[in-house]
Amino acid sequence: MKTLAQIAAELQGYDPQALPAPAVGEFLSKLVSPVADIEDVATGEALDRVLARDVVSPISVPPHDNSAMDGFAFDGSQLLAGAPLELSVIGTALAGKAWQGDVRPGECVKIMTGAIMPAGLDTVVPQEFTRPAGQDRIAIPAGVLQRGDNRRLAGEDLTAGRPALLQGDRLGPAACGLLASLGLPTVPVLRRLRVAYFSTGDEILSLGEPAREGAIYDSNRYTVRGMLARLGCEVIDLGVVRDQPALLERAFRDAASRADAIITSGGVSVGEADFTKAMMKQLGDVAFWKIAMRPGRPMAVGRIGSSVLFGLPGNPVAVMVTFLAFVRPALLRMMGCRDCAPPPLLRARSVEAMRKKPGRTEYQRGIVSTGRDGRLEVRTTGNQGSGVLSSMVQANGLIVLHHAQGGVAAGDEVDVMMFEGLL
Numbered sequence: 001m002k003t004l005a006q007i008a009a010e011l012q013g014y015d016p017q018a019l020p021a022p023a024v025g026e027f028l029s030k031l032v033s034p035v036a037d038i039e040d041v042a043t044g045e046a047l048d049r050v051l052a053r054d055v056v057s058p059i060s061v062p063p064h065d066n067s068a069m070d071g072f073a074f075d076g077s078q079l080l081a082g083a084p085l086e087l088s089v090i091g092t093a094l095a096g097k098a099w100q101g102d103v104r105p106g107e108c109v110k111i112m113t114g115a116i117m118p119a120g121l122d123t124v125v126p127q128e129f130t131r132p133a134g135q136d137r138i139a140i141p142a143g144v145l146q147r148g149d150n151r152r153l154a155g156e157d158l159t160a161g162r163p164a165l166l167q168g169d170r171l172g173p174a175a176c177g178l179l180a181s182l183g184l185p186t187v188p189v190l191r192r193l194r195v196a197y198f199s200t201g202d203e204i205l206s207l208g209e210p211a212r213e214g215a216i217y218d219s220n221r222y223t224v225r226g227m228l229a230r231l232g233c234e235v236i237d238l239g240v241v242r243d244q245p246a247l248l249e250r251a252f253r254d255a256a257s258r259a260d261a262i263i264t265s266g267g268v269s270v271g272e273a274d275f276t277k278a279m280m281k282q283l284g285d286v287a288f289w290k291i292a293m294r295p296g297r298p299m300a301v302g303r304i305g306s307s308v309l310f311g312l313p314g315n316p317v318a319v320m321v322t323f324l325a326f327v328r329p330a331l332l333r334m335m336g337c338r339d340c341a342p343p344p345l346l347r348a349r350s351v352e353a354m355r356k357k358p359g360r361t362e363y364q365r366g367i368v369s370t371g372r373d374g375r376l377e378v379r380t381t382g383n384q385g386s387g388v389l390s391s392m393v394q395a396n397g398l399i400v401l402h403h404a405q406g407g408v409a410a411g412d413e414v415d416v417m418m419f420e421g422l423l
C-alpha cells in the first residue's frame with residue numbers, strides 16, 4: 001500500500017493546491033486496488049457483479065448448426081446463378097425435434113427457426129421467398145438466395161473451450177444471459193465493495209427533522225446512495241454527523257472498521273467552523289486538494305486505516321460531478337473491473353455560447369438532443385451554480401470544457417459525458 005507521499009513522488013509536477021482534473025484520475029488509480037475475496041453467486045443474482053475469473057465455455061452455443069428462419073432446408077450446391085430451383089418437400093424439422101432421414105438432390109425439408117439442420121444441408125430458403133409448385137413441391141425464384149444463407153453455425157456465438165467472459169467483466173444483463181446460455185447456474189465473482197457515507201455540517205437536517213432557519217435538508221446522502229446503488233456497492237449509511245470532534249472521530253473510526261471506502265460530503269474547503277478536515281488529518285493519511293475544475297474544486301483524498309477516503313465538497317452538484325469524474329472510476333477499480341474509465345465523451349453541437357477561461361476544467365450541465373438535421377446538439381440547463389441540484393435532474397450529460405480550452409461559440413462542437421443510467 002503506497003502512502004500519498006510515495007504516489008505524489010511518482011507524478012510529475014504534482015501540486016495539491018492546483019491540480020489539473022486529468023491528474024486526479026491518475027493519482028487515484030495509484031491509490032486504490034481491487035478487493036480480493038471471491039464468492040460464488042447464482043447466475044440470477046449476478047447482475048452488476050464483477051467476474052473473479054475467466055469463464056470458459058463448457059459447451060458451444062448454439063450446440064448444432066440450425067435454421068435462422070422458418071422455411072425449407074436444402075443442399076445449396078444446387079443453386080445456379082440466374083436459375084430458379086424446384087424441390088420436393090420430404091419431411092419437417094422442428095426446434096427440439098430433428099429430422100433424421102437422408103435428403104437427396106431435388107429434395108428439401110420444411111424447417112422451423114432453431115431446428116437442427118438435417119445432415120448434409122447448408123441453406124434455408126425463408127417460407128415467404130417460395131411459392132407452391134404442386135403437391136409437396138416448392139419453387140425458389142432465381143436470385144433470392146446464396147448458398148449458406150439463413151444457417152446458424154454451431155459455436156458461432158460461443159465455442160466450447162474458449163473464454164466467454166473475462167476476469168474483471170462487470171456483469172450486465174447481456175452477460176448474465178450469456179452465462180445462462182452456457183447452462184452455468186453459478187458464477188465466481190468478487191465480493192461487493194462496502195462503501196460508508198456520511199454528510200457533515202451543523203446546518204444539515206435529516207429527513208423527518210423540522211425545518212429551522214439557516215438549516216437545509218441533506219440531499220447529498222440520497223444522491224450518493226443512489227450513485228453507489230447503481231454501481232452495485234453495499235452502502236453503509238452513517239447519516240448526518242455534526243461538526244464536533246468526538247462525533248466525527250466516532251463516525252470515521254466506525255466507517256474505517258467496516259468499509260473499503262469512505263465517502264463524506266462537506267467540510268473540505270477553508271471554512272472556519274470545520275473539524276472535519278482536522279479529524280481526517282488526525283486519523284489518516286489525507287491530502288487536501290484544490291482541483292482546477294468547476295464545480296468540485298476542494299476535495300480530500302487518502303486513507304483512514306485501510307479504507308480509502310473520498311472527502312467530497314458539500315455543494316450538491318459538486319458531489320455528483322466529482323463522483324462521476326473521479327470516485328466512480330476509482331470504485332470500479334476497487335471492485336476489480338477491467339474497464340474503469342470514466343464514461344466516454346461524445347461530440348455535440350452547442351446551441352449556445354459558453355464563457356470559459358483556459359486553465360481549469362468545467363463541467364456544465366447539458367441537455368443533449370437530436371437536432372433538426374439529425375445530428376446531436378446540446379444546450380445548458382441554465383444556472384450552473386454548484387448548489388442547483390435541479391440542473392442535474394434536467395441534464396442528461398455534462399458538457400466537458402477541457403483544461404486548456406477557451407470559450408465556446410454557438411455552433412461549436414463540444415465534448416459531452418452522458419450520464420443516463422449512471423447517476
Ligand SMILES: Nc1nc2c(c(=O)[nH]1)N[C@H]1C(S)=C(S)[C@@H](COP(=O)(O)OP(=O)(O)OC[C@H]3O[C@@H](n4cnc5c(N)ncnc54)[C@H](O)[C@@H]3O)O[C@H]1N2
Nearest residue numbers: 199201217218219220221266267268269297313314315318
Ligand atoms: N474562501 C473559499 N470559500 C470556498 C471555496 C474556496 O476555495 N475558498 N470553495 C468553494 C467551493 S468550490 C465549494 S464546493 C465549497 C465546499 O465547501 P465544503 O466542502 O467545506 O462544504 P460546506 O461548506 O460544508 O458546504 C458547501 C455547501 O454545500 C451545502 N451542503 C453541504 N452538505 C450538504 C448536504 N449533505 N446536502 C445538501 N447540501 C449540503 C452547504 O450547506 C453549503 O451551502 O466551498 C466554497 N467556498
Ligand code: MOO
Nearest residue numbers: 295296297318386
Ligand atoms: O466544489 Mo465547488 O462546487 O466548485 O462550488
